[in-house]
Amino acid sequence: xxxxxxxxxxxxxxxxxxxxxxxxxxxxxxxxxxxxxxxxxxxxxxxxxxxxxxxxxxxxxxxxxxxxxxxxxxxxxxxxxxxxxxxxxxxxxxxxxxxxxxxxxxxxxxxxxxxxxxxxxxxxxxxxxxxxxxxxxxxxxxxxxxxxxxxxxxxxxxxxxxxxxxxxxxxxxxxxxxxxxxxxxxxxxxxxxxxxxxxxxxxxxxxxxxxxxxxxxxxxxxxxxxxxxxxxxxxxxxxx
Numbered sequence: 001x002x003x004x005x006x007x008x009x010x011x012x013x014x015x016x017x018x019x020x021x022x023x024x025x026x027x028x029x030x031x032x033x034x035x036x037x038x039x040x041x042x043x044x045x046x047x048x049x050x051x052x053x054x055x056x057x058x059x060x061x062x063x064x065x066x067x068x069x070x071x072x073x074x075x076x077x078x079x080x081x082x083x084x085x086x087x088x089x090x091x092x093x094x095x096x097x098x099x100x101x102x103x104x105x106x107x108x109x110x111x112x113x114x115x116x117x118x119x120x121x122x123x124x125x126x127x128x129x130x131x132x133x134x135x136x137x138x139x140x141x142x143x144x145x146x147x148x149x150x151x152x153x154x155x156x157x158x159x160x161x162x163x164x165x166x167x168x169x170x171x172x173x174x175x176x177x178x179x180x181x182x183x184x185x186x187x188x189x190x191x192x193x194x195x196x197x198x199x200x201x202x203x204x205x206x207x208x209x210x211x212x213x214x215x216x217x218x219x220x221x222x223x224x225x226x227x228x229x230x231x232x233x234x235x236x237x238x239x240x
Contacts, residue, residue, distance in 0.1 A: 024075070030148060043133055061118065079142075080106060080171075086103070126182060129178070132175060149214070
């Protein structure tokens with residue numbers, strides 16, 4: 001039973017992904033976003049629970065990637081297709097097809113990123129490229145602001161098909177960019193070993209308390225820049 005606990009969390013992530021896709025298709029934006037956030041929490045804890053219980057293994061690793069491929073690959077692609085108006089409607093013009101294919105690349109590159117991660121030997125303490133959960137949380141927040149926001153700047157920008165394509169392409173490509181980023185999954189709770197993680201999480205908590213879901217893009221952008229700074233600091237030669 002102990003071995004099954006982290007697998008149950010991972011499969012919960014997968015189920016939430018399937019339910020999020022269903023909610024997007026049914027135009028239930030808030031429900032789709034809720035399932036994505038629940039999935040992200042489950043994804044955050046499944047590996048930690050497995051390590052805490054001493055039951056980490058290859059099966060869990062493969063299950064995690066398969067679940068992530070649905071929740072953090074297919075779901076964000078559907079969300080961007082929904083923003084573009086192509087969940088149930090066929091693309092017609094050349095611009096339509098460009099936007100449509102750009103959205104599909106989110107899922108394709110997420111799959112590629114997860115496959116690379118599974119065979120990588122240098123991502124045990126960090127990530128290379130934007131992690132699929134972070135990318136999905138960014139898109140989910142844009143999805144929320146577009147359908148449930150106050151009709152501000154995000155609506156104006158994403159009402160233009162070309163900008164939908166630009167956002168989709170950026171979110172697809174930076175998943176496989178060779179840029180080292182900070183891993184937020186804790187192997188221990190020690191302060192010194194996790195200093196950068198705690199600083200980032202404190203910043204994220206403050207931003208989210210102030211701006212709620214509208215603060216997610218700020219947190220994700222900060223995560224990207226913060227990771228670069230953390231890695232540069234780690235590589236800085238020590239003197240004395």
